[in-house]
Amino acid sequence: MKGSHSEESKETMSKVRRHLDSIVTFLNPLLPLANCHMVEFFTQNHWETLIPGNLKSSLDALSLNDAVNYFWSLAKGQYINDHSELGKWIEEAKSNCVTVNNEYCISAEQLHTHIQSLGGDIKPEIKVKEFMNNKKSYEVQTMSRLVASLYEACSASCCVEAGGGRGHLPVALTLGYGIPSLTIDCDEKTLTSAAERIKIIQKQWHAIAKKIKDGQEEKMSKESNRNLHRFATAYVTRHTDLRAIVKEKFPEMEQEDVKLLLTGLHTCGNLGPASLRIFTSQPSTAAVFNVPCCYHLLAKDIDSGLCYVFQKGCVKRWLLEAISQFLCPI
Incomplete structure (x- = not known):
């Protein structure tokens, strides 16, 4: 959410930048490993060439089972001051994690407090026990509550779900919280099926x-209200005019100064960065x-600039754009 500018926010931005620089430095040599698919360990002998x-x-030197058990023991912190190669590798990886409670990455409880400070109430959760598997049901139950609470805090007119597919999230937003919601997806057949499913x-x-x-x-x-989704x-x-699409699909909002809350559950590949860029560039x-999800589906050619992910700081720039607009007004 867009907020006010302050010296404190400048310092936070500086810390974010330094942290992202450190992560990029750590990840650059590991990009071939991060970009590979599991089957390529066999077809291209990645164990010998990338590790x-x-x-x-x-x-x-370890059996497969011993290596797996050793890894999880180290990851859980069961061995203190372990100086093995695996132990050193895990500690280095942990030192580059973006952890909660580091001033700019907050816990769910801190998010609740922040939403309340903006004038929003934390809504009760809505549990849907049919038409979704257990994983999706949990995600919708957890996320819809926060989206609905943020929707109120930012005085939005409509919630827009990017790449929604079957529209799981807006089902709870519209029927549970009464929020007008628009699911946008590139697959017309999927949306047609979703619309029929949601009627049921x-x-x-x-x-x-x-x-x-x-x-x-x-x-x-x-x-x-069954006509909100x-x-x-x-x-x-990044160039999609969400405001125009919302006004087309919600003619009753044509004369309104529409404010949107842009959301997405598992926004694959470029859809996640595109959502952040829309947020930073579209005042509505x-x-x-x-x-987001699916890092491996990120395109390597970004905006025709042939900018390779991480190597030229694309991910860092996306994050900084979003964070700077969260902290500073456009």
């Missing part, structure tokens, strides 16, 4: 959804809540 020599020799969910909503309040499950109201077919890039996007 650092000292680390490979150390692991070669709407009819059964009061039976399959529960509100969780103070640790107790409560029945949802049978009354809900809409769909649009588009390929989302008041906030962004993005859970």
Whole structure:
């Protein structure tokens, strides 16, 4: 969410920059390993060519099961001051992790406090027990609450889900929290199927959804606006005019000064960075809540600049753009 500028935010930005520089330096030599696919360990002999020599020799001395158990013991901190090659490698990797509670990476509880400081209330969770597997149900239950709370805090008019596919997240946002939501995806067939599926969910909503309040499950109201979740077919890039698409799909907002909350659950490849760039460049996007995935699907050619991910700081630049706009007004 876009906020006010201050000396404190400048210092935070400086710390973020230094941290990202350190991570980039650590990751650069490991890019071939990060970019490979598992099958290539066999087809291209990556074990011999990509694993650092000292680390490979150390692991070669162990059986597979011993190496796996040793790795997890070290990762869990069960061995103190372990000076093995694997131990040193794990400690170096840990030192480059972006951990919680380091001033710019906050915990869920701290996020709650921040949303409340912006004037938003933390909404109760909505649990949907049908039409989703357990993993997706948990993700929607956890994320929809925070998105709905942030939506109120930033006084948004509509929530836009980038690359939503089947529209799992907006189901809870529209039926559970009454938030107008637009799912955008490039696959028209997927969206057509999703729209039909959501009609079925709407009819059964009061039976399959529960509100969780103070640790107790409560029945949802049978009354809900079934016309709040809409769909649009588009390929989302940094140049996509979300405001125009929202006004097309929600004609009742045509005369409004629309403010958007841009969100996405598992935004694959370039969709995550594109969402951050939309947030930094389009004033109508008041906030962004993005859970990205699929690093290996990031395009190596960015905006025709032939900018190789990490090597020329693209990821660092994306993050800095987003963070700077979070801390400073456009």
